[in-house]
Amino acid sequence: MIQIGGTRIAMEEQPVQQRIKNFCSVPLGYTEEEVIAEAQRCIQCIHGPCEKMCPVHMDIKAMIREIVARNFKEAFLIAKKDNAIPAIAGRVCPQEEQCEGVCPFFNTDNGINIGKLEAFIADWAMENGVKEEFHIEERPEQVAIIGSGPAGISCAVDLRKYGYKVTMFEALHKAGGVLQYGIPAFRLPKDIVDYEVSYLTEIGVEVKLNHIVGQNIMFNELRKKFDAIFVGTGAGAPQFLGIEGERLKGLYSANEFLFRTNLMKAYEFPEYDTPIVCGAAIGVIGAGNVAMDVARCALRLGAKNVYMLYRRTKKESPARIEELQHALEEGLRFMELVNPSRVLGNEDGWVTGIELLRMKLGEPDKSGRPRPIKIEGSEFTMKLDTVVEALGNKPNRLFLDQTPELETTRWGTLEVDKNLMTNVEGVAAGGDAIRGNATVILALGDGRKAAQSIHNYILRRRK
Numbered sequence: 001m002i003q004i005g006g007t008r009i010a011m012e013e014q015p016v017q018q019r020i021k022n023f024c025s026v027p028l029g030y031t032e033e034e035v036i037a038e039a040q041r042c043i044q045c046i047h048g049p050c051e052k053m054c055p056v057h058m059d060i061k062a063m064i065r066e067i068v069a070r071n072f073k074e075a076f077l078i079a080k081k082d083n084a085i086p087a088i089a090g091r092v093c094p095q096e097e098q099c100e101g102v103c104p105f106f107n108t109d110n111g112i113n114i115g116k117l118e119a120f121i122a123d124w125a126m127e128n129g130v131k132e133e134f135h136i137e138e139r140p141e142q143v144a145i146i147g148s149g150p151a152g153i154s155c156a157v158d159l160r161k162y163g164y165k166v167t168m169f170e171a172l173h174k175a176g177g178v179l180q181y182g183i184p185a186f187r188l189p190k191d192i193v194d195y196e197v198s199y200l201t202e203i204g205v206e207v208k209l210n211h212i213v214g215q216n217i218m219f220n221e222l223r224k225k226f227d228a229i230f231v232g233t234g235a236g237a238p239q240f241l242g243i244e245g246e247r248l249k250g251l252y253s254a255n256e257f258l259f260r261t262n263l264m265k266a267y268e269f270p271e272y273d274t275p276i277v278c279g280a281a282i283g284v285i286g287a288g289n290v291a292m293d294v295a296r297c298a299l300r301l302g303a304k305n306v307y308m309l310y311r312r313t314k315k316e317s318p319a320r321i322e323e324l325q326h327a328l329e330e331g332l333r334f335m336e337l338v339n340p341s342r343v344l345g346n347e348d349g350w351v352t353g354i355e356l357l358r359m360k361l362g363e364p365d366k367s368g369r370p371r372p373i374k375i376e377g378s379e380f381t382m383k384l385d386t387v388v389e390a391l392g393n394k395p396n397r398l399f400l401d402q403t404p405e406l407e408t409t410r411w412g413t414l415e416v417d418k419n420l421m422t423n424v425e426g427v428a429a430g431g432d433a434i435r436g437n438a439t440v441i442l443a444l445g446d447g448r449k450a451a452q453s454i455h456n457y458i459l460r461r462r463k
């Protein structure tokens with residue numbers, strides 16, 4: 001019997017004391033019965049607000065109907081049609097700001113758990129060897145993709161569907177971008193990322209790892225060899241506060257900290273010989289998803305006290321609700337309304353602490369959040385062994401410096417038109433390379449739109 005509405009079906013999770021000692025997934029996933037019961041809560045709103053709020057406009061209602069009917073294969077194929085990596089998006093999308101946030105049950109019994117339904121059917125497909133099947137009518141033109149993050153992945157998949165020969169260039173030794181090196185395995189297990197990347201090879205995308213465009217292969221060479229190019233190089237260059245003491249040993253950017261931990265497997269030391277300094281007391285500056293990832297990694301690496309240093313309050317934290325809740329359960333100490341003014345060090349050049357200023361909240365700024373205002377003379381210090389700055393990233397200069405012909409904005413992102421084409425003929429761009437710090441699903445949507453624009457460009461050129 002269909003039972004609509006009702007309270008959200010809770011998902012089993014690793015107990016806190018167990019999970020802070022490992023990097024395995026925190027949510028343990030729904031069982032078949034649970035996933036159906038959760039899907040049955042959906043009332044199939046006529047106007048489908050969840051679908052309208054989804055940046056790739058997934059056919060969410062149809063996916064849910066198929067889950068209710070236990071047609072997991074159909075449900076998966078529906079999700080996969082609009083979203084190249086549902087197992088990933090289901091786990092990391094900020095659903096509360098998108099599909100789930102507009103669900104009529106959001107403010108009462110929690111919206112339908114759309115993300116976890118999506119992850120379930122994608123995992124089911126992976127376990128049962130179910131893949132999207134499509135016939136590729138090969139075309140002679142070749143397209144290069146620079147960067148293997150979600151933008152590059154979705155662009156590559158769609159271009160293959162159009163029939164182009166696709167070659168992907170990735171600077172690192174593993175493909176996946178932030179999915180691989182940034183988001184920790186306890187949020188996004190790496191076998192899932194590897195599976196999605198291996199799918200690219202299966203459908204005929206040539207993935208060239210350890211190829212830095214602008215260093216060991218030049219952009220102009222690619223322009224001569226390929227009919228079109230997609231730039232999905234992300235935003236991997238960290239930002240710093242520019243305060244005294246940032247050159248001390250024991251101070252990291254979030255990128256470096258996460259890169260060492262996740263991609264270079266510092267948490268499996270000494271099996272992997274990547275060093276990481278994670279003292280007993282660590283201060284993480286920022287309060288977004290990246291800061292949460294750093295804090296939760298630090299707890300798992302053995303830090304006794306992990307402080308989040310944030311100039312606003314928890315309420316204004318831009319992190320996903322689930323990440324903040326998990327971090328607090330795991331022991332994060334959230335310090336509200338503080339702003340670092342100086343990092344303190346000893347004679348040997350190591351971090352010993354931080355000086356903070358107290359803040360208060362003022363009128364809303366452009367972001368709609370209350371502006372943090374310094375309280376003069378409120379400085380105080382605290383002892384820390386490690387400091388990590390998680391303040392957001394901007395596009396890496398390495399590629400941009402080699403491509404002066406590509407127009408950029410004043411924020412250093414690539415300038416594109418409404419079809420995501422750059423000013424250079426046949427070159428499209430998307431994801432964080434044009435948006436700065438955005439989200440996986442926006443990168444996926446861009447990759448898709450850019451593939452369509454590249455296809456249109458190649459067709460026009462043929463005439």
Ligand SMILES: Cc1cc2nc3c(=O)[nH]c(=O)nc-3n(C[C@H](O)[C@H](O)[C@H](O)COP(=O)(O)OP(=O)(O)OC[C@H]3O[C@@H](n4cnc5c(N)ncnc54)[C@H](O)[C@@H]3O)c2cc1C
Pocket residue numbers: 092093094146147148149150151152169170171172175176177178179182183211212213214232233234235236258289290293320396398399430431432433437438439440441443
């Ligand atoms: C720690 C962290 C946590 C996050 N958590 C979330 C989350 O929970 N939910 C969410 O939706 N979003 C999250 N985000 C944001 C999200 O991951 C990004 O918006 C998304 O990955 C952008 O995709 P992209 O393909 O544009 O770039 P990226 O994922 O950054 O991929 C770019 C790729 O291009 C490669 N590259 C760069 N330059 C070159 C070059 N010159 N030659 C060849 N290759 C190059 C890079 O090595 C990289 O692999 C998080 C980001 C970080 C850093």
